[in-house]
Amino acid sequence: MKTQLEQRFVAQLEENQNIVHKICRMYTNDQQSHKDLFQEITIQLWRAYPKFRGDSKFSTWMYRVALNTAITLYRKSKRRIKTQDYDTVHFKISDIPYDDETEQQLNLMYKAVKQLNDIEKALVFLYLEDKNYRDISETLGISEVNARVKMNRIKTKLKTILNP
Template sequence: MRKIESEFSELIQKNQGIIHKICRIYTTNEEDSQDLFQEIVLQLWKSYKSFKGNSKFTTWMYRVALNTAITLFRKSNRKIDTQEIDQNLYKISQDTDYTDKQEQINNLYDAIKKLSEIDRALVLLYLDDLPYKDIAETLGITEVNARVKMKRAKIKLKEIMDKDE
């Protein structure tokens, strides 16, 4: 069991940026972001034993994390019910290294937050340079549908950003 916990913690530590991005897009304050981060890690841990390796770990991680965020986002008042997390998992540090382009990044995130839940997920995966095949697999849609939805999301995002300027 310790080996599984260690392996899981290492994978989360290595790929925690994915969770942070999702938390940032689906929450509006630091407290909710931290709660969502913990809830995503908990859901990943609960379903880790069922991860068969049929897809890349990051693809599976995106799917679980996005499903958790979207489900919690849809709950009334965007309240996040959290559960206690194992001490070993709690020790995962949060990456708060921001770049010089923080203002531009903040503006982009603000615009992304104005998109629908599915469009947010789509844009996030696209911005992480995932191929459309992986985006489609993560979201459970066809590759063609992912391309069409992304084109529409880009248009919506541009309209939002132009309007906010």
Template sequence: MSVKEQEFSDLIQQNQGLIIKVSRMYTNTPEDEQDLFQEIVLQLWRSYDSFRGQSKISTWMYRVALNTAITLFKKSSKSPKVDELNDVHFGKVYDSDEDKNEQIQLLYTVIKQLPDVEKAVVMMYLDDQPYKEIAETLGITEVNARVKMNRLKKTLKDLMQKYA
């Protein structure tokens, strides 16, 4: 393995949670989640040489992951959907606390209903990304990112109450 390949492998290991979140958020089955994860890693590898370090590595990774997910989502949305919402797979985050697990599943269900940009804003916000990075990743202003998130908090609350 070359030095470049080892660096990239380490980068993926350190940031695989980011890729998993994007994969989970934009898919409905475990198989699709794995496929999207692999596609994101492939796209990251293809664009690895072009990363110039002008932004944080996580910002670059989010941008590539989200662009890959949204592109694949648009391609797949042209074909008929066969998955029902009830068949959506979510990994267990809290094995010992069933109530928290149910809340997290509900949150994922609700977030998946949002438009792509809003979905990305919420996901990055929940991942404690600063508004500056959210804005940079999505190509919007920091003020716009804050406004979107404030509006989304109400939307998410309303949707979660609807499903609860």
């Protein structure tokens, strides 16, 4: 029997799981790594959920935890990452597959974005999610002006990567 806390968490995670999938896509190169990172982010979200006070939207909080988890694991990629199996967690989250046509259209952009550093990737991700600079700055812990300046530099860098 799920507790109310588990029920709220699962409902919010299912509603926002595409955020996690997109972050996984930005920081992994294959399906198995994607699944592993999705699982690890889910576990970290669950561990942190009791501390979520609701000061920000769930999705903003989720971005921050998911990006921090992805960046931390990405930086430690030379070591083997230990993850827990879904079966050890008391809930299941349905996995919504990506649309193949859309995925093919995004492949070129993902390849270019993967050449960026960790913070640049996170900023691009939030920008592509139509987050305003205030939300981006809050999620990444930088000033709004800094987020704007960084985004302009990233746009120039991506243009160079895509059009050598």
